Amino acid sequence: MSDTPAFPPEEIGAFLRFCAGEWMSLRSEFALGAIEAQANGGEDGTALGDETAQSDETVQGDEWHSSERGELLVTFLEPAGGHGPGGLRVGPKNSPQRDLHFRPDGRFSSGEAGTPAGAAPLEGDWELWPDGSLELRLEQEGREVRERIWFTKPNLRLRSTVERQGDGSPGRASFSSEIRRVSRPATGS
Template sequence: MSEPANFPPATIEAFLRFCEGEWMSLRSRFLLGAQAEAGEGDEWHSSERGELVVRYIDGEPGGLSVGPKDQPPRQLLFAADGSFSAGDQQGRWTLWPDGSLELVSEHNGTELRERIWFNKPNLRLRSTIEQPADGLPGRASFSSEIRRVSKPAAAA
């Protein structure tokens, strides 16, 4: 099966539109550095499954409404100048030549860096790294997300 002609998405608007759908997610979270050392046993990591709903928001270039199924979504609004906002959080976005989208924001002196990319049209990967102002490693997560696709209607 061949990839769609517009894969991976080459513009921020195309990338945001491509994110729309219902996704089954498996996220692994990790505590790094001193946080990991302070815990006992396997507390330094956890994994969770979830359902994620992503909707495209019209605009220039657009935005995303993102949230777990059955919970209020969070809105991320993107501007053509490379900035984005999510409620009171502001940041910068970069769509890299490899087709990945990087979001960088800072809150209370902690930098949050998230990268989202598509391995295949229905397989999206995300990595997140939280870096406290003291420069020590903080938290990280990795998610693999599979788009739910509806089954074709049965032939009558």
């Protein structure tokens, strides 16, 4: 029997542990509401609660999407009292981190202690799918956000996020490809 963990991870605790690391990320974001508004004859595509969304009058050409590079830090948090799947501390490098605590009943939350100043606490559902992907779902301020995370290789993971407004209209979507930073083994002399 091999000591190598299953790939992709088949259980939530193993999946969370596998996420730990420093990731270089390329994220593309799309303002789907603005695209739909243009297609529907100019109705406002502003996402609920989003001050940076643009009306259809200003969304022209390639302004409906953006791409950015970044670095993401993910730390595995051991389960409280040694029970449950554990959690993750997640956030951009050199920025406040958010703690997410996963429960065996398919729920996750950030709680007050794991929430950066000025950010709302999160609470939602998680599901580890048979294909090895983890889906997070949360409802907040009249909208639903679904994020799916999956690994194509041990050091390459992909994330997609889709937001829907309470009325079912699209909000934003993003896609990220993330490469784990690994250090080269020391060479002996």
